[in-house]
Amino acid sequence: MRLFYMQGGGFLKVRSSLVQSLLAALGLPEDERDLVERGLIQPPDPEMGDIALPCFPFASILKTSPHNIAKDAASKLMQDPFIERLNPQGPYLNIFLKRSKVIPVVLMEILEQSDSYGRQNLGKDEVIVIDYSHPNIAKPFHFGHLRSTNIGADLARILDYLGYRVFRKNYIGDWGTQFGFVIYAWQKYGDEKILEERAVDYLVELYIRANKETESDPKIHEEAKSLFKRLEEGDEKLTALWKRFRALSIETYEKTYARLGVEFDSFEGEAAISRKVDEVISRFQKAGVAIESENAIVVEVSDVLNREIAPCMLRKSDGSSTYAARDCAEAIARWEDHKFAANMYVCSRQEDHFAQVFAALKKLARAENWEYDWSDRCENISFGYVRGMSTRKGSAVWLGEVLEEARDRARAVRLAKETSNPGAFPRLTSEQLDRISESVGLAALLYNDVSASRMRDLDFDWDTVLRFDGNTGPYLQYTYARIAGVFRKAEGGDYSEDSDSVERADFKLLTTEEEWSLVLAVREFPKAVLQSGRKREPHEIAGYLQNLAMKFNNYYGAHRILNVEHKSLSKARLGLLKAVQNILGLGMNLLGISALDVM
RNA sequence: GCGCCCGUAGCUCAAUUGGAUAGAGCACCGGACUUCUAAUCCGGAUACUGCAGGUUCGAGUCCUGCCGGGCGUACCA
Incomplete structure (x- = not known):
């Protein structure tokens, strides 16, 4: 430290x-x-x-x-x-x-280090495994999934910036009874052509359809269970089908991830680990940690957690393993592979589940007398619930839908501004308009997710989620684009030389209160990143950037950059702008929000 | 019943982890574009921080008990 x-x-x-x-x-x-x-x-x-x-x-x-x-x-x-x-x-x-001393030092540091300003070696190259997004194949990827995906991706970038080696894991839900349902419906109604066209959306429909039928005919549940059992036993035809469904789903997800700017190092999910589960369960039994109870195999954890809580169930009474058992096996494998400094699960509303899994591992650590009890390094990064989107009632809002709407609204806003204020905005080609609208809409969405601290519940509401002014992502983009605009003007005018040699400016000329306050603000960036990483709280960066952008816009409204009394003052101000723009860009990048030169 | 989370301005949220006079955004009212992007800026009103105790130099923040809301509570993942 x-x-x-x-x-x-x-x-x-x-x-x-x-x-x-x-x-x-x-x-x-x-x-x-x-x-x-x-x-x-x-x-x-x-x-x-x-x-x-x-x-x-x-x-x-x-x-x-x-x-x-x-x-x-x-x-x-x-x-x-x-x-x-x-x-x-x-x-x-x-x-x-002493402003005359501090301002040049701070600005020079930022301008010299540019892309790496604030980069820190807190992690000392240790590995952090971070598990986020983890969609459940055959269940819809709705707006709620954006939170895990977004918070996880942000944290991954932030921790990377703090000097950790981050392993991004998408532990997808590609195993379990839900596949029995999908296969059941596929065998009954499956249509090749529709599958090729709509891929994962179609699988979801099949899943929902099978589920609905269960309500009137409970036998279907048994059917699905036995189909899954056959799959588990390695039935060739079913395995081929499962492989195809899985590949199709991942292909679809990857398109969405590309659109969101989110990356992963591994898509290995529950299916991959399920092969090791039996071994791990018997390990728990051998250590005397797991016991039989009501025909199931469980680990009592209320003693470790010191509260009343259900035991961690590893095997159900019908002999099949649970996802808790898979999570235990997965955690063990992650430790063996990575010797992580932290193993994080960005997952909401499953506090009890993770508490059970971590406690079960702790018991195993004690019983087997591990040289290092890494269960303490497992963290559940929980977050608030997105209200107003229950899957069962069918009111779920799909992520794709929101992305389209975001882009369309962003475009409409831009067009309206242009007509109400002709000449004030740069002309855009239609390709530019498309690209910018996509980007601005996305910024609104992504920023909304981190505009409050993560534990807070969110209400899904189109007008809240897709806001473009005030405390929003587009506000940051706008601020950045304004600065870029000044540099365009500078290069086109008398300042072409000055704008690319701002680091040789005389920063002692920056004497206004607004400039001082901006310098104090940019200097806080590394601290904000550090806090954000320590607290596992991307919101920390969002709040910091908002404050910085507000200070800049205040400055921009109060003082001119170009065409002031002395050219050397303009040059110094351009230097300050470059520094502010650099910090804004770095911070936005950490949040997955693209910095636009024109908007 | 038990557990976890949340309660701050009309609404959505902050508050440098226990620090000085609790701050922003939306909405509302009034101003600012013939010169760097008005998705902006400037000014204005709005708070018994759910309630009651406690801990100490100091509490929105910590501890206890209530009240209200959300989620979860061994064979769905």
């Missing part, structure tokens, strides 16, 4: 200098570095200072009052090159930074 602050660069020059000076001024040993580092906050009012250190935590160490600590440290702190003035207020040590 300390490593990344020390590795030069980063937020880094200013911050590490400051922390060093503070340690000395407070008379604290190097060990307390983290306490100081993490204690730094932004004062509620910029009038108070640029950075503040509440001194309460040091009172017990230094054996004097926070008030005295702040006052005392203030008198010893002047020698830091980045400090302008100190303003101790009671227990708070408020610091005003």
Whole structure:
């Protein structure tokens, strides 16, 4: 953790200098570095200072009052090159930074490091396995699945940025009784032509149809179960059918993923692991962890979890294995393959299930006396429920549908703006309009998912999900495109030279409050990424970017960039814009939102 | 019954993990485009942070008990 602050660069020059000076001024040993580092906050009012250190935590160490600590440290702190003035207020040590010194240093860091600004080595190249999206073949890929897919993809990118080697796993639901239903309906109604045309959508229909029939004829349930059993036993014809269904489904999913900009390293799902399940179950039994109960094989976990909870069932009374057993086997395989620093399941509403699985593994670890109990590294990244989309009532909104609607609305908005405000927007070819509409619509959707912290429930509502102004993805895109527009103008005008050599600008010329506030904001980016990764919370980045974009638009409205009194001032402002644009682009990229030069 | 999550402005959400005067966006009202993209900006009103206790220098945040909502509760995955 300390490593990344020390590795030069980063937020880094200013911050590490400051922390060093503070340690000395407070008379604290190097060990307390983290306490100081993490204690730094932004004062509620910029009038108070640029950075503040509440001194309460040091009172017990230094054996004097926070008030005295702040006052005392203030008198010893002047020698830091980045400090302008100190303003101790009671227990708070408020610091005003020397803007003329800080601004060039911060902006140069960003411009030099560009694409890698904020990249950190928190992970030290350790592996994180992250399991997300995991659609259930034969069940519809509806809007609700977007959350797991999106949150998982975001976290994967964020953790990668923090220096982990991320293994993206799409543990698809390609095994289980639902296949019995699909096969049953296929044998009864299957139509080759429709299958080729509509692929997975058709399989879903078959599944729903078989399910409906079960309501009036319970025998179908038995039929489906026995079909699945035959599949499990390796029936050749059924296996061939299953392989085909699976391949078709993955093909369809991959199209959707490509559209969303989401990637995976593996699509191996439940079917792949099911071969190892029996072995794992007997391992649980041999270790004395799993017991027989009501003809089933279960692991009692209420003792580990210290609460009343159903046991983790590994085998049902009819002899077939459960998905909990598959998850146990899968986790074991993941550890053997990756020796992960974390094994994450981005999955909603299954807290009990994962608690059971992790606890069962913990019991196995104890019984078998593992050298390292990695069950502690398994995490369920849960998230809120998307309301208003129950599959059973048939009111599910399919993801594809939402994507189309998003694109169409984005296009309509753009066209309306053009007519109400002619000349204000760049002309677009129809290809550009298509591409941009797709991208803006997607940005609205993806951003909506992370616009609140992940545990919050969301109501599905077209007008909420597809908003384009205010706290939205398109707002970020718009801000980025505005900056790109300025650079286009600069290159076309008297600034062609200046716009590609902004790093040689004289940043001391940036003296307005808005510029200072922007510099303070861009500097917080690495911290936001770090927090976001630690909390497994993409929303953290969304909130940060929103704030940055708001500060920029405020600046943009208050000051001109080009054609100001002195050309050198324009050049310095272009440098600031480049830095802001760079950060916006990096952050949007982490959220899977494309940065557009024109919109 | 038990477990997990959520409760903050009319609505949707923040609040640097226990820090100073609880902030944004939508909606509403009033302003700003012959010069860098008005999907924008500026100004205005709106809060007993569900309720009651407790912990301490300090609580929206932590602990306890209620109230309201969501989800789950061994043979569906």
